[in-house]
Amino acid sequence: MQEVSWWRTFGREYDGNAFKVINGLKLAKNLANIGDAKTLVIHPASTICADYDAGEKALMGVTEDLIRVSVGIEDQNDIIDDFRQALDLL
Numbered sequence: 456m457q458e459v460s461w462w463r464t465f466g467r468e469y470d471g472n473a474f475k476v477i478n479g480l481k482l483a484k485n486l487a488n489i490g491d492a493k494t495l496v497i498h499p500a501s502t503i504c505a506d507y508d509a510g511e512k513a514l515m516g517v518t519e520d521l522i523r524v525s526v527g528i529e530d531q532n533d534i535i536d537d538f539r540q541a542l543d544l545l
Contacts, residue, residue: 472545473498473520479541482533483524494527494534 477485483494487502497503504517512518526534 471519473522475544476538476541477522479544480537481540482529482537489525491525492528494529494537495525497523499523 477496477498480496483496485497486495487497488495499517499521500512500519504512504515507515507517
């Protein structure tokens, strides 16, 4: 079985609730780490892009509702279920 880890970003009109989603995750962890086997999430606007102004963030596509996901090697259904239950908190 081949296992692959990849990055994904998604944003939606969370109306300022990106942290509610991030904090609602149980399996995925809120960490800035590259190359881990676990599913990780980060809020780029307040972390890796925090020093950029709004115009620079807009040019990079970084919004307040953006969540970056580094998908790990956990069971895909566990990852999907984790995000589903976190999004249901909205």
